[in-house]
Amino acid sequence: MVGRSIAGESGTIPHLTGLMPCRILAALFSQPPGKQSERMSPSQSSVDENPLIDIRGLVFSRGGRRLFDGIDLSVRRGEVVAIMGPSGTGKTTLLRLIGGQLRAQSGEVRVAGESVGDLRRRALYRLRRRMGVLFQSGALFTDMTCFDNVAFPLREHTDLPETLIRSIVLMKLQAVGLRGARDLYPAELSGGMARRVSLARALALDPELMLYDEPFAGQDPISMGALMQVIRQLNDALGLTSIIVSHDVDETLSIADRAYVISEGQVVESGTPEALRSSQSDWVKQFIQALPDGPVPFHYRAPSMADDLGMGRS
Secondary structure (H helix, E strand, C coil): CCCCCCEECCEECCCCCCCCCHHHHHHHHCCCCCCCCCCCCCCCCCCEEEEEEEEEEEEEEECCEEEEEEEEEEEEECCEEEEECCCCCCHHHHHHHHCCCCCCCEEEEEECCEEHHHCCHHHHHHHHCCEEEECCCCCCCCCCCHHHHHHHHHHHHCCCCHHHHHHHHHHHHHHCCCHHHCCCCHHHCCHHHHHHHHHHHHCCCCCCEEEEECCCCCCCHHHHHHHHHHHHHHHHHHCCEEEEECCCHHHHHHHCCEEEEEECCEEEEEECHHHHHCCCCHHHHHHHCCCCCCCCCCCCCCCCHHHHCCCCCC
């Protein structure tokens, strides 16, 4: 990503001061004192028609329940793609299949041209270094400060000096609005703040692919708006690719290029946000418009209440 710019025509793009690639930072910091770096030209956001992620005929079951029954899905380079659907439809599981935490029982998951299910451990770890993941739970190390949580992947996977790591970490925390909380521990953070620190950590190594698992959960409206802008601008400024799993329909569709709606192991519908909002599918209408009645049941499958209470027995 060296050579891509975060500078706009009138200066730095808002909220992106913490998103400059580590390698660009390293080059800037290594210049002799007094030497001015050349200003990089504004980035041109574009979508590559070649898919970064290509899923074909995916079948996966868990606990006797089939989550995916032969689904096809693709994400082109440079896109922000939303994966939406009711709870329990396997959205987070899909991210784990992309990251190689789980293996497909049938079909194929390809990332950057590589079949994830066929990779050996070392090759899989190498592929994962090109990914950033915002976990649904945040997954911060509870015995580390916010600063050390964000610094962890830099210390683990690079040989950068501590002075440069400090600058990068402060910039990442600045990007999510929490530079002032760098000395706090996860137990001292609200749920929304912890999620934002986790996002800063996911951005630490300047990944090619970002996987967001419920990024807006627990955020107040102001923080949510800022995160939406960061996710969109991150893609446009650095030419990255993002997959967002979320139940926040309006917020997610406002920054997504395309979206997939999944349920009962199938892709119910896919397309641009505008196409989904104008869909004539009763299922999509119920989900997008948050209607209480429709084809999606509220109750998880279970025996009748009478049978469970023993009232149906003679």
